[in-house]
Amino acid sequence: MDPAPAAGDGAHPDTWVVIPLFNEAAVIGDVVRGVRQELAHVVCVDDGSTDGSGELARAAGAKVVRHPVNLGQGAALQTGIEYALSRPGARYVVTFDADGQHQVTDALDMLARAREEDLAAVFGSRFLSERVEAGLVRRIVLKLAVWFTRQSTGMRLTDAHNGLRVIRADAARRIRLRQDGMAHASEIVLHIGRTGLPWAEHPVHVLYTDYSRGKGQSSLNSVNILVDLVFR
Amino acid sequence: MNPDGTPVSSGITLIQVLLILGIVGVALLLNRTTADSRHQAIRRLLLLGFVVAAVVSVAFPTVLSQLAGFVGVGRGTDLLLYALVIAFLSFIATSLRRTRQLTSRITVLARELALAQARIEDAESRETPSSAQDPAPPPPSPPADPS
Numbered sequence: 001m002d003p004a005p006a007a008g009d010g011a012h013p014d015t016w017v018v019i020p021l022f023n024e025a026a027v028i029g030d031v032v033r034g035v036r037q038e039l040a041h042v043v044c045v046d047d048g049s050t051d052g053s054g055e056l057a058r059a060a061g062a063k064v065v066r067h068p069v070n071l072g073q074g075a076a077l078q079t080g081i082e083y084a085l086s087r088p089g090a091r092y093v094v095t096f097d098a099d100g101q102h103q104v105t106d107a108l109d110m111l112a113r114a115r116e117e118d119l120a121a122v123f124g125s126r127f128l129s130e131r132v133e134a135g136l137v138r139r140i141v142l143k144l145a146v147w148f149t150r151q152s153t154g155m156r157l158t159d160a161h162n163g164l165r166v167i168r169a170d171a172a173r174r175i176r177l178r179q180d181g182m183a184h185a186s187e188i189v190l191h192i193g194r195t196g197l198p199w200a201e202h203p204v205h206v207l208y209t210d211y212s213r214g215k216g217q218s219s220l221n222s223v224n225i226l227v228d229l230v231f232r
Numbered sequence: 233m234n235p236d237g238t239p240v241s242s243g244i245t246l247i248q249v250l251l252i253l254g255i256v257g258v259a260l261l262l263n264r265t266t267a268d269s270r271h272q273a274i275r276r277l278l279l280l281g282f283v284v285a286a287v288v289s290v291a292f293p294t295v296l297s298q299l300a301g302f303v304g305v306g307r308g309t310d311l312l313l314y315a316l317v318i319a320f321l322s323f324i325a326t327s328l329r330r331t332r333q334l335t336s337r338i339t340v341l342a343r344e345l346a347l348a349q350a351r352i353e354d355a356e357s358r359e360t361p362s363s364a365q366d367p368a369p370p371p372p373s374p375p376a377d378p379s
Contacts, residue, residue: 045346063350063354065346065347065349065350066346066349067342067343067346068342068345068346069342071338071339071342071343075339075343079343079346079347082343082347083347083350086347086351180335180336180339
């Protein structure tokens with residue numbers, strides 16, 4: 001089986017894109033193909049999907065690591081990071097959402113910045129960019145998450161729950177996510193903050209398509225995130 | 233039962249027997265769990281105290297009312313309700329903690345399984361050079377025939 005046309009090994013061979021994947025059959029193929037045009041190594045962690053998402057990702061040219069049961073996005077990220085770090089020559093890990101809300105160009109910009117400024121981590125932020133399309137409730141919830149992250153980690157991030165990140169291998173090795181669910185984002189920040197390595201935020205554009213709006217976390221689910229953060 | 237809640241004097245009633253049997257049964261069921269020894273010992277002592285208190289309160293209902301009056305609660309049933317609320321909350325807390333421990337164990341297990349599977353697939357794809365997914369060089373010698 002010949003995977004979709006993709007960038008050769010010359011395109012960022014030291015970078016692994018980690019995509020946690022759970023029931024995104026409608027978009028995952030396009031997302032993987034889009035990423036692979038620029039970044040050769042993509043690992044999708046199929047978190048027990050029931051709609052064949054894993055097969056579609058594999059057909060699109062991604063390496064698929066499959067959880068036998070659904071564990072949650074945080075657990076999938078941890079698995080993907082561990083897999084990426086086990087690959088020979090892996091130097092950067094890029095976390096990327098499966099629902100197509102992130103731009104590959106943003107990831108490339110962040111990767112370039114990490115290399116140029118020798119940063120251990122670059123976090124994507126919706127709020128450094130002017131193009132914020134989030135609704136009022138979502139914005140309030142995201143700001144609350146930022147506040148909690150700031151209280152618990154001391155890191156002044158503007159957007160704690162953005163799925164697009166570039167993490168250098170030495171920092172990624174220090175990440176041990178124990179929050180299987182959605183509260184892992186603050187945990188990643190916390191673990192990277194503890195390393196004391198340099199980091200930065202980079203403005204990214206998040207596309208809230210009808211698809212991601214329909215699929216994405218409802219504002220009610222952010223109650224779960226906040227509770228998870230407070231009662232860890 | 234008399235209207236004021238004191239037992240009739242004609243010995244043990246059926247409900248007393250049923251309640252005591254039920255409490256003992258639950259106590260035996262709860263005791264069949266395992267955890268680290270110190271917490272387990274504390275839990276068992278608490279459980280023993282609970283069982284004794286439950287039996288006493290069923291056998292001598294007036295004791296509960298007297299105790300309630302002593303601690304400033306109106307009736308023995310109210311005291312029982314409060315004690316139950318506390319017991320229920322502590323049960324929620326304990327089972328939540330246990331569930332988390334269990335979940336994190338399952339996560340570790342499932343991850344190991346997934347990564348082991350991925351290692352096997354990677355090793356297989358290295359043997360067939362047609363799939364150019366893996367940039368790593370092929371192993372120096374093919375593995376021995378497993379059969």
